[in-house]
Amino acid sequence: MLISQELLADVTEWRKLIHSQPELGFNEFKTSAFIVQKLESFGIDVHKGLGGTGVVGTLRNGEGPTIGLRADMDALPIEEQNNFAHKSTHANCMHACGHDGHTSIMLGVAKHLSENRNFNGTVHFIFQPAEEMLGGAKEMIDDGLFEKFPMDEVYGLHNWPGLPLGEIAVNNGPMMASFDTFEITLTGKGTHAAMPHLGADPIAAGAALITNIQSIVSRRISPLRPGVISVTQMNSGDATNVIPERAILKGTVRSFDMDVRQSMQDMLTEMVTSLPPLYGVSGEIDYQLGYPVTTNDQQAYQAIKGAAVKALGADKVNTDVEPSMASEDFSFMSQKTKGAYFWLGVDEQTPSKPLHNARYDFNDSAIEVGIKVWVSLVESQLPK
DSSP, X not given: OOOOHHHHHHHHHHHHHHHHSOOOTTOOHHHHHHHHHHHHHTTOEEEEEETTTEEEEEEEXXXXXXXXXXXXXXXXXXXXXXXXXXXXXXXXXXXXXXXXHHHHHHHHHHHHHHHOOOOOEEEEEEEEOOOSSSOHHHHHHHTTHHHHSOOSEEXXXXXXXXXXXXXXEEOSSEEEOOEEEEEEEEEXXXXXXXOGGGSBOHHHHHHHHHHHHHHIIIIISOTTSOEEEEEEEEEEOSOTTEEOSEEEEEEEEEESOHHHHHHHHHHHHHHHHHSGGGGTOEEEEEEEEEEOOEEOOHHHHHHHHHHHHHHHOGGGEEESOOOBSSOXXXXXXXXXXXXXXXXXXXXXXXXXXXXXXXXXXOOGGGHHHHHHHHHHHHHHHSOO
16 A cells, blocks of 8 residues: 655644644644644545534545544643654643644545545544543534444554554454542541540541552452552641541542443442441542443454554554553443554654653654554445
């Protein structure tokens, strides 16, 4: 498959421009406007403002099936520490997760397909806001994504440090974990630190609770069905000589299995209500469901695998890889219709910086690989 050098140069330029002007979730106004301008210049129908700043470009060529390709647009609240010419010009905001690469690759795919219509059907190019923690995919869905743009299948990618450049990874099953959050409020009785017997100590209850929460995964969940519960914050008290009335614990819950996800929620809730009273303290939990498990449909997995083998060669396609305990809101889309999600390798001889690192930068050498896989997928799923 031939991707023109002129297109690759354009996409690289777009990527660096987007990197230099990062925007946080639901504030991707310049990015969205840039995408709209490019899609319209390719002769692609454009719908703006879906789910806030989301954009959907539609390219029709015949009466065949319809597929969706998704790219996320948002950046992270990180102060960039790189020094190259295209570094972020916005304080405490940078593309530390490579969404600038995802967006630019998708624009390149749209331009290539608009000029080389070797397919029969419809492609929806989905540019999604607010993937990072804010659930932009769900906002687009709630705003009518699948009603306004019906599609038979939907696909997504993410660049992946640790995977060699020129390769992809895709599983028949889970790729990314579910992600939920919790806030536990422990209410006791404040007192002088010299007279603890006159109060009820929420810090002691919290320490015991943190220790016991770890037993949910280690003793009550099968080791063959992974789960993670992490308490990441404990806030309480204002003075060194006062036992406070209240302590707040916060954290996350992750798994690859929806039943395990529900079990961990149930057990955590049970523990919060039953253990603190042993310390004379009450416990309440606010448990928020976040992103579901990102798991690939078998047929959609086969489609990505076959398209990538055709575009890159069988030796460049990794399957049955270890899924990540990180999370992805593409999972909301793949719950609505048949879908699959894959990782795009970015590591050369010098390994990439990790995602969400202040020195991360998308590897532009992966642009051609990403475009080839997407184009191969469209042409294989929408054959002429």
